[in-house]
Amino acid sequence: MSITSSKYKRTRAECEAILTAPGMPWELERVFLDGRYQTVWKNTPPYYRAWVEPLLKAGGDRAFISSPLPPPAATEDRETVTFAQMYERTVTMAAWMRAQGVRQGDRVAIAANNCAEWLACSFAIHFLGGVAVAVNSHMVIDSMVYCLAHVKPKLVIVEESVAKDLAPKVDKLRSKGVGKVWCWSSLDHHSADVRKAIAVAKPNPSKAEIDEVVAGVGLEGIGPDSPCTIYFTSGTTGYPKAVLSNQRQNLHNALSGTFTPLRAALRVGADIKELLAPKPNVPQTNILLPVPLFHCTGGQSWATRALSGQAMLVFMRRWSVKDAISLIKSHKINVVGGVPSIATALYQSPDLPKDHVFDTVSYGGAPPPNSLAGNLKKRWPNLMLVHGYGMTETNAVHTAIAGEDYVDHPDSVGWVVPVCEVKIVHPETKKELPTGEVGLIFMRGQNVMSYYVDDPEATAKALDKDGWLDSGDVGCLDEDELLYIRDRSKDLIIRGGENIASLEVENALYLDPRIAEAAAVPVPCPLMGERVGAMVSLAPGATATPESIMAEVFPRLRHAARPVIVLVRPEPLPRNANGKIIKTDVKKIVGEQWKEEQPRAKL
Template sequence: MIFQGGITVGDLLDRAADLNPRGEALVYPDRDLRLTYRAFREACDRVARGLMALGIKRGEHIAVWAPNVPQWVLLQFASARTGAVLVTVNTSYKSFELEYLLKNSDVTTLFLTAGVKDADYIAMINELCPELAHCLPGRLNARKFPMLRNIVFIGDQEPPGMYTWEQMLWMGEAISPAELRARQSSLDPDDGVNMQYTSGTTGFPKGVMLTHNNLVGNALGIAQCLNFGPEDRLCIPVPFFHCFGCVLGTLTCVASGATMVPLETFNPVKVLETVEKERCTALHGVPTMFITELEVLEKQNYDVSSLRTGIMAGSPCPMEVMRKVVERMNMREIVITYGQTEASPGITMTRTSDPIEVRVATVGRALPGVEVKVVDPATGEEVPRGFQGEICARGYNVMKGYYKMPEATAAAIDEDGWLHTGDLGIMDENGYLHITGRLKDMIIRGGENIYPREIEEFLYTHPKVKDVQVVGVPSLKYGEEVMAFIQLKEGCTATPEEIKEFCRGKIARYKIPQYIQFVPGYPTTANGKVQKFKLREQAIHELGLYQAARVETA
C-alpha cells in the first residue's frame, strides 16, 4: 500500500520497529555495528533528544557534512522525529561551495566529520568561521553566517568551539522521552524534512525543499517496485547526501523493514566483500560503480549469488552494462529508476517482473501515485505516444519548492502542479519511458549533476579568463566528462594545468574540467547565442571520443 499522506518519517520508523523489532535495521560490518529495529529506534531517539537539548526547534535547518557514517543515518531519522529539516552537504564540497550553502540555507547547526580523502573539513570550517577558535561550543557568532550557532564534530577529536557527538548525547539526557513524543506527535506530514542542493542554471545551487509526504511516499513506492521485504539486505555504496542514498537507500529499507548495509565510501572491492559477507540481496549504484565492480569480478571471484535486485540510476544506464550485471552479478531483477531531486527523487521505474528487454532499454513507467506526461516544449501540449518531448511529472513526490526562490519554483512547477524536468523523452504505448536528451544545459558525470553555468561563473574569476563555455563530452567510464573552452584576455597565455590548479581546493573535484581547450571564439547562432552542441561535436572529433558517444542507454 502506498501512503500519500498522513505519515511522517518518524511514524514510518515506528511502524518498522513495531512490526519487526528483532530484525536487523542497520549493519556496518567493519565497525562491528549491528542494530535491530528496536535498538535503531532507541538510538535515533537518543540523538533526537540531543538535538532538542541543543535548542533545535521544529522547522529549523540543520546540516550534515559527512560520508556514510552511522551517525548520518541516525541524524536522518532523529532530525525527522524532532521536526528539524536536514540539509545534506555534498562530501566533495570545498570552501567556495560550503560558504554559499551555509549562507543560503539558514542552517543553525552543522554536523561534520574530519573530512574525506584530501578534504580537511575542520580546516575549511575554521577558514570560513575564524571565530570558532575562540568561542565556547554553542556560542558561535560568525560574521559570515549569523544564523549558525552550533557545530558538532563526529569523531574522536575535540576541535575548539565545537560540541562532540558524545557531548550532544549526554546533553540529551535532560530531555525526557515524553517531550520527544510530544514533539513528534505535533508534526505534519506536509512539513519540510529534508533540503538538498541541486546545481542551478543561474550559476548557483538551489535548495530543494522536500516534505515527509514526498519522501515517505517515494520510499514506499520504490519498495513496492523492488518487491522489498524484511528478508532483504541492501548494500548502499551510494552517498547519503543524494536522494539515491537517503531515499532509495535508507528510507526504502525502513519502509519495508529491510536491512541497511551502507559503505562509508565507495570502493568496488569493499562492495563485493560486503555483499559476500552479509549475503546482501540487493545492491544500488550508478553505472560507473557497476562498471568498476564488474572489472573487479573479471580478476577475482566473489560469491554474489545472494543478490536478486537493486537499482541502477543517477545517470544514463548503458544497456550492455545492465546485461552484464544481470549475468555476472546474478541481479536478475535489477531495475532502473528515473527522476530528479525535485521529485524526491523517483518519477518512473522498471519493475522486477518486467522482461529483461524492457529493463535494459527503458527507464520504466510511472511510480504508483505519480502521473507522467510528455509535452511539446514550445507549446506545453501533450504529444502522442512515440513522439519526443519534455518529461513532466505530477503527484505526491513533487517538491515543496526551491528555498527562498519563488521565481525559480514557478519556472519549474506550472499552475497545474506539473514539474517540468528539463529532460527529453519518448513514451511508448505501454507507458514506458525512454530518455533521449536534455533541454537543460546539464552534465551528468558518474551520477553527479553538474550545471556548466556554475563552473563558468567560477572560472570567470580567473584573472586571465575573458570568456568560458563549459560542455559535457562523452566518457566510457563516467558517462560524461567536463570540458571547458576558454577565451583568454588579450596578451595572456595559460596552460590547462594552470587552470586546473586554480580550481583545486575551491570547487569540488568532480566539477574540475577534465579537458581544457583555449579558443579564439565560439560557434554562434545568427543572434549571437553560443551553440554548445557544436562545441560538443568538435570535442568528440578532436579528442576521438567516438566509442563513448555511441554507447546506447535507456
C-alpha cells in the same frame, strides 16, 4: 524475489489493479491539494516520525547498519548497529537537540559521509518535527558555506573531516545567520584552531529530557503539509539549489519504492498473497550502499527500503571496486543499489567470485548502457533488476521498470508510479506532444517538491501553476506509456542543426566490451557549429586506442553521430559524489585536446 519466466501472465493494468485495490497498502485516493485534485497513496504516513519509529522498534536486535568508524580509527574498523540501538541513539540525539533549542519546523544540517550517526541525526531531527538538511560533504568548502548560509540551519552537525575544513569558516557562517557547528565525534587529533571553532557533541540527556522526546512533546500540529527535508541539487554547473519537500512528498517513498518490483513479479504470474506473506525463516537482506545519504537516492530510496524491509545497510567510506567486493564477501551482500556504473564495475571485475549471487540490483540517477540489463541477467538469471528515474525535485523515483519488462525494454525508464504523472511537451510552446514525439519531460505528482528555498524565480521556472515540473530532460512516451529518456536538454549535441543525443553515442560505445565508461560531448566546429567528441575509460585488463574504438563504433552510428575525437582516459571519468559523470569537466578536457589537434583535424 525470483523471476524465471519471460512470459507475461498479467497486463500492467491488471497488476496495478491488484496492488491498489481497497484495503491494500498501495490503495489510492483523490485529495484536494494546492488548488486541484491529486492522486496520493491513501496509506502515506502522516509524518516521518510516525513512520520510522515503529519500524526501528520492530527491528529489535536485527542488524541495521554496518558502518566504517571515523578517524582516527583504522580504515578497516567498522561498527554494527542494530535497529534497537539506532532507536536509542535517535532518542538520545533528539533529546540533546531539543536541549539546544531545536523545535518543530527548525532546520538542522548534517554534513558527513555515510555512517550510523548520519542516520541517527536525521531520525532525531524528524523525531522533533524538524527539517533535516542533507549537505553534500564532498563539495568544495565555499560551496558548502553557500549552501549553509542559504538555508540558515539552527544547528549544523558534521563529521570530523568536515569539521577540519569548516572550522576557518565558522565566523563567516555565524555572520550569515547559521547556528552553532557541532561534531559528533572526537576532534582530539585535530589542531587547537579546529577544536576551538567546532564544539563536540556529547549527548547525555536526563531521564526527563528523554521522556519528553519519547512522549512526542512539541509535535502538536505536525502533519502531511509540514516541511520535512531539504536536499540540494547536484550543482554540476553553478551553486546547488535547495529543494524543500513536505512530509507527504518525502514519504511517498514508503510505498512507491516497493511498488515496481511487486508489479514486475505479478506480471509473470506471482501470487500477491504469497508475495506479502510473512517470511520468518528467510535470511536478512544485506544491502551494499555506495551512494551518499546526502543524495535522495541514498537518504530516501535506500534508507526507506532498508527500514521497510528490516534489512541491513552496509556503508563504504568511498566507492572502490576492491573495497566493495571485500564487503560483498564478508557481509554476504545480496542487494546492490546506486548508479549504473557501480553495477557495471562489479559485473566487469574479475575479483567478484563467480559463484556469488545477487537477489536484486537496482539503480538510477544516471542513464545505464542499453546492454547492462542483458549482461546482468545473463550472469544471474534469477536476478530482480530495477531501473528507476527521478530527480531531487521528485524525491527520488517517479518512473521505474523492473524484471522481465526491463530486460525487454532496456532503453526505457519505465512506467510512472501510480501517484505520479508524466507528459511530453514542445520545448518552446509547452504544448503536449503526441505519442512517440520527442520533447521535454514534464512531471507531476505526490512526490514533487514544494519549492526551492528562498528562490521564487527558480521555483516559478521549474514548476508551472498546475504543478508540472520541467525535468530538463528530453524524451518520449511509446504506445504502452513507457518513458524513454533521450538526453538532458543541455547535453544535446547540435551538428549543423541536427540534434544528436549524447546517449545515442554513449550506448553505441558501450557495445564495445573494452569500454567501462563513456561520455559524449560537443566539440566546436566552424563549419557545423558542433561535432561529437567522446571520452572513455576501459574495463579491467582491456586495451584500446582511439582509432580502434572509432573503427568499432562507426558502423553502429549514423554519420552525424560519429565522434571526431575519442580520448581514452587511464583513470575513471570525473564524477560527482552522487556518481554522475560531470559532463562539464569531460567537455573541457575533450575540448582542449580537440583544440590542440585542430590543425590536423579533418573537417
